[in-house]
Amino acid sequence: MQDKGRILAQAERLHVFFRGAGAEPVQTAILQPAETLLDLYGEDIRARAYVTSDALRGEQMLRPDFTVPVVQMHMDSAADPARYTYCGEVFRRQERDPSRPNEYIQVGYELFGGDSPAEADAEVFALFSEALSPLDLRAATGDIGLILAAVDGLSTTDKRKAALRRHVWRPRRFRALLERFAGRIPLPESRKRLLAEIEAHGVEAVLKAAAPEIGLRSRADVAHRLHALVQDAAEPPVSTGETELLEDLLSIRETSVHALAHLRDIAVDLKTIGPAVDRMQARLDALAGQGIDVDLLDFEASYGRTTMEYYDGFVFGFYAERKPGLPPVATGGRYDALTRILGRGREVPAVGGVVRPELVLSLTEALA
Amino acid sequence: MTLKLGVPSKGRLMEKTFDWFAERGIAIARTGSEREYSGAVEGVDGIELVLLSAGEIPRELASGRIHLGVTGSDLVQERIADWEHRVLALEPMGFGFADLIIAVPRCWADVDTLDDLDAAAAAFRAAHGHRLRIATKYHRLVRVFLRDAGVADYQLVDSQGATEGTVKNLTAEAIADITSTGETLRANHLKILSDGLIHRSQATLFKSRSADYSDADRVNLRDLLDRLGLGG
Numbered sequence: 001m002q003d004k005g006r007i008l009a010q011a012e013r014l015h016v017f018f019r020g021a022g023a024e025p026v027q028t029a030i031l032q033p034a035e036t037l038l039d040l041y042g043e044d045i046r047a048r049a050y051v052t053s054d055a056l057r058g059e060q061m062l063r064p065d066f067t068v069p070v071v072q073m074h075m076d077s078a079a080d081p082a083r084y085t086y087c088g089e090v091f092r093r094q095e096r097d098p099s100r101p102n103e104y105i106q107v108g109y110e111l112f113g114g115d116s117p118a119e120a121d122a123e124v125f126a127l128f129s130e131a132l133s134p135l136d137l138r139a140a141t142g143d144i145g146l147i148l149a150a151v152d153g154l155s156t157t158d159k160r161k162a163a164l165r166r167h168v169w170r171p172r173r174f175r176a177l178l179e180r181f182a183g184r185i186p187l188p189e190s191r192k193r194l195l196a197e198i199e200a201h202g203v204e205a206v207l208k209a210a211a212p213e214i215g216l217r218s219r220a221d222v223a224h225r226l227h228a229l230v231q232d233a234a235e236p237p238v239s240t241g242e243t244e245l246l247e248d249l250l251s252i253r254e255t256s257v258h259a260l261a262h263l264r265d266i267a268v269d270l271k272t273i274g275p276a277v278d279r280m281q282a283r284l285d286a287l288a289g290q291g292i293d294v295d296l297l298d299f300e301a302s303y304g305r306t307t308m309e310y311y312d313g314f315v316f317g318f319y320a321e322r323k324p325g326l327p328p329v330a331t332g333g334r335y336d337a338l339t340r341i342l343g344r345g346r347e348v349p350a351v352g353g354v355v356r357p358e359l360v361l362s363l364t365e366a367l368a
Numbered sequence: 369m370t371l372k373l374g375v376p377s378k379g380r381l382m383e384k385t386f387d388w389f390a391e392r393g394i395a396i397a398r399t400g401s402e403r404e405y406s407g408a409v410e411g412v413d414g415i416e417l418v419l420l421s422a423g424e425i426p427r428e429l430a431s432g433r434i435h436l437g438v439t440g441s442d443l444v445q446e447r448i449a450d451w452e453h454r455v456l457a458l459e460p461m462g463f464g465f466a467d468l469i470i471a472v473p474r475c476w477a478d479v480d481t482l483d484d485l486d487a488a489a490a491a492f493r494a495a496h497g498h499r500l501r502i503a504t505k506y507h508r509l510v511r512v513f514l515r516d517a518g519v520a521d522y523q524l525v526d527s528q529g530a531t532e533g534t535v536k537n538l539t540a541e542a543i544a545d546i547t548s549t550g551e552t553l554r555a556n557h558l559k560i561l562s563d564g565l566i567h568r569s570q571a572t573l574f575k576s577r578s579a580d581y582s583d584a585d586r587v588n589l590r591d592l593l594d595r596l597g598l599g600g
Binding site for chain 1: 473480535
């Protein structure tokens with residue numbers, strides 16, 4: 001067990017470092033309204049966050065991270081750009097591994113607004129890289145925006161693209177959907193039967209046979225989806241060429257400079273990723289300007305897809321390679337879409353990250 | 369120290385448990401009055417019978433207050449976090465069958481698989497402004513199952529009884545519950561998803577991994593398991 005005082009001292013050191021970079025220190029409540037978090041993350045958050053309640057405010061969650069309350073705080077401010085840093089405990093329920101802590105300190109840095117997303121991405125990454133530089137960590141990077149742009153570029157219906165976008169953060173379901181849309185796996189028997197029945201007797205007859213109507217999901221909801229299924233069945237599959245381009249993109253795992261060249265090749269055939277590739281180029285230039293050696297920086301196109309689903313652009317993490325079982329020492333990324341959801345109509349470019357001082361401390365002590 | 373064997377304290381589950389042990393040459397029975405929760409194990413040394421509600425047996429096994437226990441595998445998997453590391457399933461006992469399943473209204477002609485449920489949930493949320501609600505008391509098992517299946521845009525609502533009625537009462541859109549024959553589902557105009565089987569439960573003899581075992585306990589346990597045909 002580490003000495004809490006020394007973890008706090010390490011946290012304070014990181015907090016001071018981020019303040020030195022121009023960030024305004026902010027604090028948030030420990031108890032957060034559960035509804036906002038549930039709306040964002042879905043049922044999975046219940047497995048990860050402690051839920052409590054009172055008669056007045058209803059369900060509350062012990063802060064599982066700072067990002068959401070910091071975004072909410074910023075959305076009421078007019079500052080642009082704005083830089084914030086925070087330092088405090090987060091709480092995570094554990095159901096599987098008793099050795100994982102259920103409360104630990106996070107120190108974070110968040111950057112809102114500014115003129116250049118590439119410069120903002122590079123600023124945040126370089127700050128974490130500098131803060132952690134004595135520890136000899138491996139940096140992982142990725143870009144969810146490339147995947148989203150690639151999905152948008154498929155020659156298929158908006159409905160199919162929306163279904164794929166919705167599951168970018170659930171790789172297994174994403175793959176299953178892609179295989180289905182590409183015609184590589186047949187429709188389930190029950191779907192074939194349903195389509196045959198609709199073709200023979202019409203949607204109305206199928207609805208009637210399934211009566212009585214109960215529950216909030218109405219007959220109109222069911223009819224709507226039946227029509228959508230008929231339409232979808234008439235759609236041609238996503239072409240082999242496009243499917244393979246997307247799979248090729250998702251499997252990229254090399255240094256950033258090589259990855260960029262690889263992506264340029266893909267962009268010749270999948271033109272919609274062009275702007276996202278340009279943004280990556282601009283980010284690499286900005287990172288180089290910050291003194292990061294991009295020739296050595298790893299890039300993994302699927303990185304960040306299994307974390308909580310709010311990152312939609314650049315993503316990064318810092319790992320202690322000598323201790324493979326250790327969680328990432330720091331993680332972060334761009335989350336423009338989250339500001340749109342929480343901003344009540346307003347959207348602000350946002351990128352940030354968090355570091356865990358207790359991991360920094362244990363690695364520092366291991367070096368000594 | 370004696371080895372503590374926890375068995376369900378009432379109903380068919382208790383009777384079937386007694387029968388199961390009797391068929392293997394071990395007589396266990398309640399003692400005292402009809403209302404007194406105590407019992408005895410005959411023919412094996414050093415074993416104490418503890419009569420408990422089937423729902424409490426998982427907790428007692430996990431904490432190590434009993435060494436052996438008979439309860440439904442659904443209850444163990446739902447109520448003990450990291451259950452594989454805290455208890456050992458010694459033997460399925462062949463009774464108390466119940467399937468934990470996901471069921472939706474039969475009028476959902478468009479929904480037959482988890483794939484469909486996920487797509488319907490997305491459309492439902494967009495149209496109705498809240499996530500598709502699934503009523504259950506098996507929160508953990510259902511959540512893990514749906515997470516592995518990649519289903520999104522749902523929420524679990526707690527239902528400790530009469531779960532099949534929640535859809536008609538508009539407190540949920542779908543349910544996840546145990547069923548043995550499916551009759552109650554049919555009567556409530558619900559159908560089971562074709563790939564919606566979450567867990568096939570039955571009464572199971574469990575051993576606690578966290579209880580203290582003295583040398584004598586180990587000898588008695590081995591003796592008991594040999595008698596039950598579970599040795600080796």
